[in-house]
Amino acid sequence: xxxxxxxxxxxxxxxxxxxxxxxxxxxxxxxxxxxxxxxxxxxxxxxxxxxxxxxxxxxxxxxxxxxxxxxxxxxxxxxxxxxxxxxxxxxxxxxxxxxxxxxxxxxxxxxx
Amino acid sequence: xxxxxxxxxxxxxxxxxxxxxxxxxxxxxxxxxxxxxxxxxxxxxxxxxxxxxxxxxxxxxxxxxxxxxxxxxxxxxxxxxxxxxxxxxxxxxxxxxxxxxxxxxxxxxxxxxxx
Numbered sequence: 001x002x003x004x005x006x007x008x009x010x011x012x013x014x015x016x017x018x019x020x021x022x023x024x025x026x027x028x029x030x031x032x033x034x035x036x037x038x039x040x041x042x043x044x045x046x047x048x049x050x051x052x053x054x055x056x057x058x059x060x061x062x063x064x065x066x067x068x069x070x071x072x073x074x075x076x077x078x079x080x081x082x083x084x085x086x087x088x089x090x091x092x093x094x095x096x097x098x099x100x101x102x103x104x105x106x107x108x109x110x111x112x
Numbered sequence: 113x114x115x116x117x118x119x120x121x122x123x124x125x126x127x128x129x130x131x132x133x134x135x136x137x138x139x140x141x142x143x144x145x146x147x148x149x150x151x152x153x154x155x156x157x158x159x160x161x162x163x164x165x166x167x168x169x170x171x172x173x174x175x176x177x178x179x180x181x182x183x184x185x186x187x188x189x190x191x192x193x194x195x196x197x198x199x200x201x202x203x204x205x206x207x208x209x210x211x212x213x214x215x216x217x218x219x220x221x222x223x224x225x226x227x
Contacts, residue, residue: 004154031212032212036218041220042220043115043116043203043218043219043220043221044155044203044205044218045218046215046216049215089155093212094212098168098210098212099157099160099168099171100145100147100157100205100216101157102147102154102155102156103154104152104153104154105149105152105154105155
């Protein structure tokens, strides 16, 4: 069945460092890909999405490109801030199923 | 516009007890979903309502879990009797449509601890 694999955390970075959180997927068909973020004490929020191959989703300085050839959707940010500290979840929907399927989440801690 | 709200935010119960979680979706959202994250693992789908009907309940772990959505508004998820492995964070989400590229709006979750 469809699945998402993302890098394990925690990821600890200093402020202004470059961030990459790897995400790869397995799916039939042509799913949409998402990154959700959970800030401390809050619910999941959609960070960005891409609905077809080579699309780039972007929001709040974060970017991810839908790479069908490598089945990847890595999250990147050029300069992280302390306020980016959160748990990041990669997800897909619309492969074999219409369910939103998540990865295990990656905890990011940014230190001043 | 109010977001998705969940009650309670935390619940601590003993094994064998019953707990009922509630989710109020965004007004006008026909689609309501329950998900669960168990101790650092992936967030897993439990079930999907379209209005008051269960569209997909393939993720419900066993018959100790009962979800309802009377009248197509708020939903409850009851666990009876609760077991230790039921501990985790239960998320509710809603959306207007069920298209695969539709944005889901999530609540803050209910942290359930079964002792």
